Amino acid sequence: MGSVIDSSTSLLAAQTHDIVRFAMGAPAAEVIPTEEFRQIAGEVLTDASFTYGATEGEPELITTVTEQFSSGSTDPERIVITSGGMQGLDLAFKLFTDPGDLVVVESPTYTNGSGTALSYGADVLEVPVDNNGMDIDALETLVAETGRTPRMIYTIPNFQNPSGTTLSEDRRRRLLNLAHQWGAMILDDDPYGACASPAIPFPASERSAG
């Protein structure tokens, strides 16, 4: 038995006309540097590439990720390379939430993300998304209505899946302040930030959530 996304993918595979899919993220082919990847793979692949490496990830990749995404402010020992985004989401919910914890998710959101929170017994609170990402006024109101504070806020701040919106800088700051106030963790699911044009708040030194 698969996820909702698996079912929609099979349904769509049977269609012959052009379809924009809002389930799995599918960046436009032209933003993927396929030729560069081919060239780099040709340079780095050796016979030794096809065996197990360090569990936490290849040291060189960890160094690069640390420099690129934290401007060097994070200790490389705090970085773990996962097998895709889903493993990261699974680990984060498994490690940082307990059954009955309040977890904020965007509405709509990536259902495999919210589904993972539910699978660990979280109470999921849906907060609407508008043209500037998660509606922070609604977040404050809806959380206040629960009489509780969230343990985790799951957000997709860049090119949100499925809405495609990007969280504005002002909202990022407000979200960060609220998370501090509540003692909540922000789970920043950002598979698409690296596809950003210079107009989008990137690199990491300019990003506030995460």
Ligand SMILES: Cc1ncc(COP(=O)(O)O)c(C=O)c1O
């Ligand atoms: C927002 C978001 N997070 C996570 C994932 C899953 O990533 P992966 O395929 O690397 O597990 C997707 C895939 O579409 C996604 O859109």
